Amino acid sequence: MGTRHVRRRVPRWSELRPLVRVEAPAWRAGARVGRAASIADLRLIARRRVPRAVFDYVDGAAESEVSLARARAAFGRVEFRPRVLRDVADPDLTTTLLGRPASMPVVLAPTGFTRMMHHDGEHAVAAAAAAAGVPYTLSTMGTVTPEELDGGDRWFQLYLWRDRGAAKDLVTRAKASGYRALMLTVDTPVSGARLRDVRNGLTIPPNLTLRTMAGIARHPRWWFNLLTTPPLRFASLSSTDGALADLVDRVFDPRATIADLEWLRDTWKGPLIVKGIQSAADAVRVVDAGADAVVVSNHGGRQLDRAPTPLEELPAVAAAVGGRAEVYVDGGVLTGADVAAAVGLGARACLVGRAYLYGLMAGGEAGVTRALDLLRADLRRTLALLGLRDPGQLGPDSVRLR
Ligand SMILES: Cc1cc2nc3c(=O)[nH]c(=O)nc-3n(C[C@H](O)[C@H](O)[C@H](O)COP(=O)(O)O)c2cc1C
Structure with a gap:
């Protein structure tokens, strides 16, 4: 066996210099x-930036978190079927x-x-969405009023309150402030059991208990920003005093029926979206009642x-609706490839929640922008x-569930 002969030498600085990258x-x-x-x-950056209870509020789900795990796992079942030797030099994601046009x-x-995730809250998210050319939906449980938020294509999400007069006022205010579409969430007759929040003792706004004081030492910047900006509150609720549970009970109405959707259809003349559809039968029911779009979602x-x-239910919903309304899907979307998969299985678009909230917690508006840039780059690739x-060319030829 011959010994391989390796001659060593000291590298010259002129050879090393182009390779050295000193990062600030x-x-x-x-x-x-x-x-x-x-x-x-x-998400990993976010986990270091905000108190544990805040991160868990975003990252967590109900009960044993099986729905969330399955939503993510479903994207692992996707099989993409590429075609080759086609000119793909100039993609158009619009x-x-x-x-109304959207950039993707x-x-x-x-x-x-x-605003609990980052003190710029909805302002940061709406600004990033407007710059990226995609719609942003302000929640009924938002921390700014509809009037306070500027932006591009703004949609407003509504829970059917027990007090229909208050719901109607809110819808009228959203309309007057230029919100283009109304999204009614229907999967919330009562609130879900978010066990991480219970265990973390999450209260809204966060209480200054001994435990949270200890958290201040670990996340001084987050606490400084919280305590030096306007108090956290559910800005759209007329009265925000009282315990969270009472508030939530006033906002969620377990007695709501399809007749309430018909009432809302008469009240709101613009595009109406129903979010929280989990079966083809319900999709047809709400489209019959006047919905212009449905979101296949389990919140x-x-x-x-x-x-x-949601991803597994999507093809049946899209087939049942059959072009009478737009069909969106959400739950577990974390990459642009997930967006491509959902569009291929019948969605016109995906909603994303945690994907932008991780960005928000990690770095405010810059973080949301980064999340959107990543989604766009993935989708294009x-x-x-x-x-x-x-995206209009995506379909059963290019995407299937294994
Ligand atoms: C922290 C958090 C708060 C939410 N608040 C609302 C809400 O106020 N109204 C609503 O309709 N959906 C709400 N959702 C559900 C989202 O609109 C969306 O359906 C869900 O986040 C999609 O799943 P994803 O986070 O995996 O993308 C919330 C979700 C999260 C993570």
Whole structure:
């Protein structure tokens, strides 16, 4: 056996210099989130940036969190079927949502208490959405009023309150402030059991208990921002005093029926979306009652645990609705490839919740922008690798569930 002869030498600085990259520490949020290669990375940054109870409020789901795990797992069942040797040099990701162009088939979902995740809250999310050219949905449980928020294509999410007069006032205010579409959430006759929140003793606004005081030492910047900006409150509820449970009981109405949707259809003349559809039969019922779009959703697994998995339910809903209304889906979307999969299985667009909230917690508006940039880059790459140029070409030929 011969010994391989290796001659060693000391490298010259002129050879090393082009290889050396000295990175400044990422003090600025923009720099920090700019290095995230995926939304999963933004999630890890977020976990370090905010108190545990806040992170868990976003990251968690109801009961044993089976619905959420299944929603994510369903994207693992997707099989993409590429075609090759097609010119894919100039992809066009744009689409039309309820009659208005969007830069990609993505909508930012309504999420409550957004200013708890970052003190810029809804303002940061709406600004990032407007710059990215996608709609943003303000929640009824938002921490700014509809009037306070500027932005591009703004939609407003409503829970059917017990007090229909108050619901009507809110809808009228949303209309007057330029919100284009109304999204009624129907999977919430009562609130789900979010066990992480119970265990963390999460209260809204966060209480200054001994335990939370200890958290202040670990997340001084978050607490400083919380305590030096306007108090956290459910800005759209006329009276915010009282315990959270009482508030939620006033906002969710277990007696709501399809007649209430018909009432809302008469009240709101613009595009009407019903969110929280979990069967083809209900999709048909709400479209018959006048919905212009439905969202196949189980509230990100935060309501009924072990509910149907949205991505799996989607093809049947799309077939049943058959072009009479737009069909959106949400739950577990964390990449642009997930968006491509959902569109291929029949969705006009995906709503994303946690994907942008991880960005928000990680770095405010810059973090939301990073999340949207990542979704867009993934979607563009996935389309090219599939041999397609625009999301409208996605379908059963290119996407199937194994
Ligand atoms: C922190 C948080 C708050 C939410 N608040 C609301 C809400 O106020 N109204 C609503 O209709 N849906 C709400 N949702 C559900 C989202 O609109 C959306 O259906 C869900 O987040 C989609 O799943 P994903 O987070 O995996 O993308 C919330 C979700 C999260 C994570």
